[in-house]
Amino acid sequence: MQSQTIAAEKLSPAAPPADAAIAIDDVTLRFVTPDGHMMTAIRDFTMTVARGEFACVVGPTGCGKSTTLNLVTGLLRPTTGNVRVMGNPVTDISRDIGFVFQADALFPWRSVIDNVAAGPLFRGTPKKEAYEKARDWIGRVGLSRFEKHYPHQLSGGMRKRAALAQTFINQPKILLMDEPFSALDMQTRTAMQDELLDLWSGLKSSVVFVTHDLEEAVALADKVYVLTAGPGTVKSVYRIDLPRPRVMSDIRYDPKFIEIAKVIWNDLREEVQLGQSRGLQASH
Amino acid sequence: MTAISPTDHAAARATSIVAAEAQARARLRKRHALVIGLRLAILVVFLGLWELCADYNIIDPFFFSSPSGIWEQIWSWITEGTSQGPLWLQIYVTLEETFLGFAIGAVGGIVAGIILGRNKLLADVFSIYIKIANSVPRVVLGSVFIIALGLGMASKVALAVVMVFFVVFANAFQGVREADRAMIANAQILGASPFQITRSVIIPSAMSWILASLHVSFGFALVGAVVGEFLGAKQGMGLLISTAQGAFNANGVFAAMIILAVMALVVEFIITRFENYVVKWRPAPFNEQGA
Ligand SMILES: Nc1ncnc2c1ncn2[C@@H]1O[C@H](COP(=O)(O)OP(=O)(O)OP(=O)(O)O)[C@@H](O)[C@H]1O
Ligand SMILES: [Mg+2]
Numbered sequence: 001m002q003s004q005t006i007a008a009e010k011l012s013p014a015a016p017p018a019d020a021a022i023a024i025d026d027v028t029l030r031f032v033t034p035d036g037h038m039m040t041a042i043r044d045f046t047m048t049v050a051r052g053e054f055a056c057v058v059g060p061t062g063c064g065k066s067t068t069l070n071l072v073t074g075l076l077r078p079t080t081g082n083v084r085v086m087g088n089p090v091t092d093i094s095r096d097i098g099f100v101f102q103a104d105a106l107f108p109w110r111s112v113i114d115n116v117a118a119g120p121l122f123r124g125t126p127k128k129e130a131y132e133k134a135r136d137w138i139g140r141v142g143l144s145r146f147e148k149h150y151p152h153q154l155s156g157g158m159r160k161r162a163a164l165a166q167t168f169i170n171q172p173k174i175l176l177m178d179e180p181f182s183a184l185d186m187q188t189r190t191a192m193q194d195e196l197l198d199l200w201s202g203l204k205s206s207v208v209f210v211t212h213d214l215e216e217a218v219a220l221a222d223k224v225y226v227l228t229a230g231p232g233t234v235k236s237v238y239r240i241d242l243p244r245p246r247v248m249s250d251i252r253y254d255p256k257f258i259e260i261a262k263v264i265w266n267d268l269r270e271e272v273q274l275g276q277s278r279g280l281q282a283s284h
Numbered sequence: 285m286t287a288i289s290p291t292d293h294a295a296a297r298a299t300s301i302v303a304a305e306a307q308a309r310a311r312l313r314k315r316h317a318l319v320i321g322l323r324l325a326i327l328v329v330f331l332g333l334w335e336l337c338a339d340y341n342i343i344d345p346f347f348f349s350s351p352s353g354i355w356e357q358i359w360s361w362i363t364e365g366t367s368q369g370p371l372w373l374q375i376y377v378t379l380e381e382t383f384l385g386f387a388i389g390a391v392g393g394i395v396a397g398i399i400l401g402r403n404k405l406l407a408d409v410f411s412i413y414i415k416i417a418n419s420v421p422r423v424v425l426g427s428v429f430i431i432a433l434g435l436g437m438a439s440k441v442a443l444a445v446v447m448v449f450f451v452v453f454a455n456a457f458q459g460v461r462e463a464d465r466a467m468i469a470n471a472q473i474l475g476a477s478p479f480q481i482t483r484s485v486i487i488p489s490a491m492s493w494i495l496a497s498l499h500v501s502f503g504f505a506l507v508g509a510v511v512g513e514f515l516g517a518k519q520g521m522g523l524l525i526s527t528a529q530g531a532f533n534a535n536g537v538f539a540a541m542i543i544l545a546v547m548a549l550v551v552e553f554i555i556t557r558f559e560n561y562v563v564k565w566r567p568a569p570f571n572e573q574g575a
Binding site (some may be wrong): 067075094095097098099102104105108111118150167 | 475
């Protein structure tokens with residue numbers, strides 16, 4: 001195979017180095033289901049994200065993508081194996097982490113500015129300073145006119161931007177995103193992706209971005225993880241050598257981009273089909 | 285192909301929109317007037333029939349009273365006072381008991397609901413006892429309280445408290461349990477301590493449940509206070525009812541009932557105001573939007 005000549009270089013999964021931003025080392029996680037059985041969500045899972053790296057995770061639905069992110073936050077603990085963040089084992093919810101949720105997680109009883117200021121206020125920043133910072137971030141995501149609005153008065157895209165500001169204001173060294181843009185229309189999504197890359201290049205944080213959308217993954221990432229159908233494990237890892245800065249609206253017409261997406265899609269397709277046929281079986 | 289300029293029609297369309305809006309507003313006003321008119325008509329017909337039936341002895345006014353009789357009774361209470369003292373004093377005493385019982389029961393219910401809602405072990409241990417306590421007909425406790433606490437205010441307040449506590453507790457507990465997991469996780473990751481989570485996520489999201497229970501439970505507090513007075517008291521609307529009952533004075537019973545209903549409605553109105561103030565973040569239902 002001539003994959004070396006194209007930009008998607010297939011990497012061999014290796015034990016993570018000690019100084020990685022995120023190191024998931026041979027982790028298996030089982031849930032106890034409500035009827036008392038054990039269910040393996042992810043198995044023998046190894047993943048490394050270097051400092052400042054943008055990693056995307058793609059895989060069929062239910063393969064354990066959200067579970068993986070929760071392992072990094074410390075909200076879930078591995079059954080076996082270990083997870084390290086910035087070199088330290090995950091014991092508690094780290095202050096270095098920011099998380100943009102799949103579902104809407106803004107506080108509906110707080111206005112935009114109160115939502116964005118929540119992080120600094122929780123962390124003990126004086127009120128005045130917290131609100132100054134919040135105003136600044138609201139400006140950066142283009143919501144200055146909507147400071148006083150409540151989430152239900154915003155459009156879906158605006159809510160997502162507010163959520164980004166809410167997360168970014170803490171200036172997380174580790175940024176976890178769970179299908180943050182999947183509910184948005186094409187144009188808004190492209191704009192948000194550009195915004196995200198912009199914010200990311202300012203913060204220099206390490207990102208794990210989960211998505212269903214392979215093209216989104218290839219367009220954004222330095223590295224794409226393809227997971228197998230559940231119980232998920234890493235099927236393959238690709239390094240994406242497209243030059244930065246990238247412009248989302250143009251990149252999808254780049255022949256190199258198309259070629260990479262094709263290669264990874266061949267890999268992902270089997271898993272998606274496998275996941276779907278299992279889903280059908282399960283529903284009978 | 286020719287492009288059609290939209291500007292020719294714009295002006296015409298604007299005026300037609302204004303006209304349509306005016307028409308729609310007029311329709312709404314008409315409908316509103318119709319609803320109010322029908323309500324009044326029903327009230328008048330109802331009171332009129334009642335009065336007529338009483339006058340022609342189709343129903344016996346001795347048992348079922350009549351609007352004019354009730355009004356005379358209320359008027360004489362206002363101007364001459366009741367057999368137990370001035371009317372306002374009776375209202376004041378009952379309201380005081382109700383409010384005290386309501387406040388204590390509601391605060392207790394909210395605090396207990398939040399503590400148990402946040403602590404799985406406590407919830408599992410205590411849930412069985414709360415179910416049992418909740419299934420006891422609580423009005424019966426009134427007699428116990430009168431025996432234990434005497435004819436004064438304390439026994440009525442205690443009965444109102446038990447009436448209110450369980451309703452508010454159950455709702456606060458449920459509200460805490462329903463708090464969105466993603467939202468709690470979000471707060472945790474943003475850096476909130478358990479106390480901050482309780483204060484800025486759990487309580488606001490349980491608030492609509494709690495407020496809903498406050499509506500119902502104010503009525504319960506009033507029932508508790510009145511039943512307590514009924515069972516034995518020196519003052520209050522409940523005593524007024526029981527005295528009227530003892531004297532076979534149906535006018536008195538109905539009059540006291542109406543005064544209690546007005547009290548409940550006024551407080552209900554105040555609670556609704558408070559609710560709208562507290563949960564102003566909530567989206568308006570679609571038919572009120574833009575109003
Ligand atoms: N709390 C839980 N208890 C039991 N099983 C769980 C729990 N959370 C997740 N699972 C199971 O773990 C598996 C992986 O779930 P996860 O949410 O990580 O999937 P996902 O890859 O994020 O899917 P999607 O793309 O649809 O969001 C699923 O089969 C799910 O049923
Ligand atoms: Mg998921």
